Amino acid sequence: MNPLTSHPGTPEVPLVQLLTPTGQRVENPDHDFAGDRAEIESLYRDLVMTRRVDTEAFALQRHGELGLWPPALGQEAAQVGSARALRPHDFAFPSYREHGVAWCRGVDPAQLLGVYRGSEMGGWDPADHQLALPNIIIGSQALHATGYAMGLTLEGLVGTGDPDRDSAVIAYFGDGATSEGDVSEALDWAAVQQAPVVFFCQNNQYAISVPVASQSRVPIVQRAAGFGMPGVRVDGNDVLACRAVTERALQRARDGQGPTLIEAVTYRMGPHTTSDDPTRYRGAAEVDEWRAKDPIERVRLLLEAEGTPPEFFTDLQAEADALGVHLREACQRIAEPDLAVLFDHVFAERTVENDQQKAEFVAWRDAIEGSVA
Structure with a gap:
């Protein structure tokens, strides 16, 4: 029994996985990723670029250019897989760590920097990308998402059978946020109103320094049944599984069948924020165990086995390097706010x-x- 993914005295909950840490495809009776190699290469690009955004911003904070940065290292697959399941007219409500979601919604990652430099309240117009601004207040975005989803129903944008009209909402939060009353209220309202919203919990094992087993007696996904909605537990380091599970939940919402709670089991390999020292509450062996489940490496192994040429990886590295330059230069140009x-x-x-x-x-x-x- 793994103390980070299991709860003493409770039965194991099935975990949807389509790609193992060693890059092997596996089948699941309820979920399938039907994309071809080109689509997997596109997802791999998203993963690599998301990580580059994260590592560059972390370095900028260490050089005094940002006041704070919340790293998403290790959580790229959960964010990219779920965000790529969204349609253009769906709406996403992030917390403060969803850099990969912002990337997938077409936000210039340089626009993330102003918030953490302390120079602006938000980097983009939410309507331009169907993505709300980073939410610092833990858990409140779940209520925002539920209210927005209820509005979609009132406006007749759910269950019409028109794929260009039917819409859904996704709310992102971590395991720590599930201890907040706002999240429980959102789950209750969404279930009662059958709101078209997907609650996507990135269980990265820690609420800052508090392990998930100290936050919940049972796996987070089991809370779904108590509120009257389906729950799915997915390997949060598997981008294919996250994509497949979220696609199904979003379509269910668009069809008017109500909300779903997804628990993506992942791991925050870095600190909670750049003000945190994770060595005070977890050991190196634990980090190494999760590093072996790296969400990017498993996709690389799959692509190499399926014949993706070396030039693809070389060109992508050059693109990531160019993104790093862009972020450093953009950070230097951020003006002081009026x-x-x-x-x-x-x-x-x-x-x-x-x-x-x-x-x-x-x-x-x-x-x-x-x-x-």
């Missing part, structure tokens, strides 16, 4: 009081800057 802009986004319609407060702030700011000059 705090007066904050007053422009308080109300949907401007008010006299709001304009007055902005004018008072601008006058104070200009006076301070004038005295310094």
